[in-house]
Amino acid sequence: MYLAAIGGCFTFVVILVGVWTRLVDAGLGCPDWPGCYGALVVPDAQRAAGFAPDLPLDPFKAWMEMFHRYIASGLGLVALTLAWMAWKNRHIQDYPVAVSWVLLGIICLQGAFGAWTVTLQLWPQVVTLHLLGGFTVLACFFWLYFRLKACRQSDRRPIRLPGLWWLVGFLLVAQVALGGWTSSNYAGIACTGFPTCNNEWWPDYIDFDEGFHLTQEVGPNYLYGQLHAGARTAIHYTHRLGALALGLGLILLTLHYKHHTGARRWLLAALGTYLLQVSLGIILVLNALPLSVALLHTAGAALLMLLLLRSGWSLGRLESASPAFSYRKVVHA
Structure with a gap:
């Protein structure tokens, strides 16, 4: 152990x-x-x-x-x-x-x-x-x-994770993948400014087809990236949209299980970590990717995942409880 x-x-x-x-x-x-x-x-x-x-x-x-x-x-x-x-x-x-x-x-x-x-x-x-x-x-x-x-x-006791938790978990995995795709294609500052992207709410030169063309050629050296500006903008903008979807999912999950102390504390911690992640993301954009902040951003993503897993362990215990379980009962999992 x-x-x-x-x-x-x-x-x-x-x-x-x-x-x-x-x-x-x-x-x-x-x-x-x-x-x-x-x-x-x-x-x-x-x-x-x-x-x-x-x-x-x-x-x-x-x-x-x-x-x-x-x-x-x-x-x-x-x-x-x-x-x-x-x-x-x-x-x-x-x-x-x-x-x-x-x-x-x-x-x-x-x-x-x-x-x-x-x-x-x-x-x-x-x-x-x-x-x-x-x-x-x-x-x-x-x-x-x-x-x-x-x-x-x-x-x-068996672990039965609720469907809503799985949805938020999927959103988190997708957001981590988008973060990796943003970093590996050097799209971290493809959008400058916040909340707009290069002073536009929806840049007209954005290129999703090229940005998410997953069969990029094998052979070139991808250090510093190979994509044009419109493709990198599409990647960065999608990462922002993914963050918004993840935040809404976390809020919904936290509200749904707000009466359960065993899971609530971990969900609140996850929500707080998410808000910190958003703040770090804004700092990254406004300050041209300072290395220390970028490292903290990754650490925050890992911490957010661990907190969601910990809440899942508690929720899994709640879901596997007896049928007479009441959502208003105070449970420590």
């Missing part, structure tokens, strides 16, 4: 290090994978030049990329240990064996996405899926922790 909690905290750090690596344009700091210029550690400039003469070594970017790979590998060891423990304890009733092995599988897939991020030269599809994979790993560690805690307490 505690190892799952450590893994969750570790994943949070790995996500932020990965985002920082991207924000400082170090995603291609090493042109190969899993090594760096053919070495397991960042080599000197002479050896790097011998390995890739056309790709000069930037020590800072190379070390940032390798540090991200090192700690991600450590996270894989944590997941491997949890999978081994699951196999060892598979005879225990309700032990989350499946969750443990799914977690390990997703981390292995994340390793593949990490390799493709480099070999496909920051292809936006892979970069976005890599971000979503990181959030999925964080969610799995979180859910595994609570499943292990319930198993330890012999709590065998």
